[in-house]
Amino acid sequence: MSNWYEKSFGEDYLTVYKHRSRQDASREVAKLEEWLPLRKKQLILDLCCGMGRHTIALARKGFSVVGLDLSSTLLSHAVRESEGLAIPFIRGDMRNLPFVDNQFDVVLNLFTSFGYFEEDEDNLQVLGEIHRILKSQGHFVIDFLNRFAVERSLVPLSVREEENISIREERWIDGEFVCKHITITDERGTREYEERVKMIEYSRLRQWMEQAGLHVQKAYGNFAGDPYAKDSERMILVGCVDK
Known part of the structure; x- marks a missing residue:
């Protein structure tokens, strides 16, 4: 993987x-x-x-x-x-x-x-x-x-449109990591991505x-x-x- x-x-x-x-x-x-x-x-x-x-x-x-x-x-x-x-x-x-x-x-x-x-x-x-x-x-x-700023201002979910493309972003903290799951939907279908960064x-x-x-x-x-x-x-x- x-x-x-x-x-x-x-x-x-x-x-x-x-x-x-x-x-x-x-x-x-x-x-x-x-x-x-x-x-x-x-x-x-x-x-x-x-x-x-x-x-x-x-x-x-x-x-x-x-x-x-x-x-x-x-x-x-x-x-x-x-x-x-x-x-x-x-x-x-x-x-x-x-x-x-x-x-x-x-x-x-x-x-x-x-x-x-x-x-x-x-x-x-x-x-x-x-x-x-x-x-x-x-x-x-x-x-x-900055970990403290991330923890303070994290938005768990946001959805927006960019030129007929739907972008859904889910955010959460998993131990030392700040994580994001991105779902993109357009005329070609749906695609999903992950981001995972260690908050040092x-x-x-x-x-x-x-x-x-x-x-x-x-x-x-x-x-x-x-x-x-x-x-x-x-x-x-x-x-x-x-x-």
């Missing part, structure tokens, strides 16, 4: 998450420029780039950026959207990155593209890979959900990162730049490696 993330990031994903816009990505990239010492000559990895919203926004600003994702469907969309830009989009597993040691100046992991794996050792391996491919004094940003608390995630050699320097609670607090919307951890 395949893992949920091998099935869920296909064409229907683009419909379910249509609200994630290029304009939002541009604003978020502008904030990343404030938080990081980005320079045009640096090489940036957008890890789990999806359809390439942030990858493309960075490239349009003149940065050298590579996008990596497991989904060939989302990568195909990224390639089409990046027409005219020389962006390498690569298919790969974030636990075993197809790059040599010390290759990147910056690694970005945005919008809860972490915590996908049942076993802690797999999630820790992702952090180890980020450390491995970063140069000495390289920087990273990991943008993750702030102190635990920071401990994992330090264990992997990723030193957190700033923690934000949203892309407005508010400091992280227990009730923050997000956990955005910014830091560097020292090899």
